[in-house]
Amino acid sequence: MARILLVGSNGQVGQELERLLPTDQTLAISRSQIDLVQPELLRDAIRQYQPSVIINAAAYTAVDRAESEPESAQTINAIAPTIMAEEAQRLKAGLIHLSTDYVFDGKQNTPYLESDRTNPVSRYGRSKLAGEVGVQSCDRHLILRTAWVYGAYGKSNFVRTMLKLGSDREQLRVVVDQIGSPTWAKHIAEAIVELLPQFEQEQIAAGTYHFTNSGIASWYDFAIAVFEEARSLGWRLNIQEVVPITTAEYPTPAMRPAYSVLACQKIFGILGRHPAHWRQGLRQMLTHLSQTPV
């Protein structure tokens, strides 16, 4: 029987994972149990629990704040996963780790393959890339790079921010020149759970895989879709106008890739199905939210 250690169980993906993983085989830990700014505590916990697989859904995800807190981002996104990899290796366990489209610089205009050159343009992206390198020291690793994650649970995200702003305001300005694939946290968690049996039996080659919902959007397109879908579900919104603006008109501390669409054929080949379109994920998430407000 698998012994699963889920790290980061309070995050968007972490909460979806905790709902899906078998409770009798899973130890889920969040920041309140172990603060990853002291990653050595995690080493002790892994030695005690002796998992057969570690799933790391924890990360320092505040992309802009990472510019002024690079040490915290590095500790949580690079040192902690490296310790997970070292301990997994000692136990001959597997390690499933989440990473990001922000390891790329966004200068490409076709979907990024797993083998494409990384070149992060932010401290967050650099810390996540360093985490990938650390994770590779475990023979049985799976790095799932995903992108533009939103979910019903965990901290706020683009969808929930848009719903709030869309009910408070009549006009919004949203960036139109960054392109990616919005991805529902639940779809990421479902894919991980689907992959687990094969991963445990070492039927999936160790390495890096891209996983997102299909289709592409700008943040502007995504905002419009949130309002359309929410209204179709009966949400009362005050928003009248969404104005497309450029990244240059909305300066942020961290640079973001202009284009970070990920090619996901490799993982969907293993899953043996097609990815859900981002708009379908959005509709499902909003339906869920409207039935069970968080």
Ligand SMILES: NC(=O)c1ccc[n+]([C@@H]2O[C@H](COP(=O)([O-])OP(=O)(O)OC[C@H]3O[C@@H](n4cnc5c(N)ncnc54)[C@H](OP(=O)(O)O)[C@@H]3O)[C@@H](O)[C@H]2O)c1
């Ligand atoms: N969000 C995105 O748009 C996005 C895009 C691409 C890739 N990803 C990657 O996907 C993965 C999951 O992302 P997500 O959106 O689910 O992230 P999230 O909602 O921000 O969750 C991250 C979790 O990490 C935990 N964490 C942060 N600092 C910690 C610390 N010092 N000690 C212990 N736990 C700590 C957080 O704890 P608290 O709940 O206590 O804060 C949170 O539960 C991450 O690897 C992320 O890099 C995310």
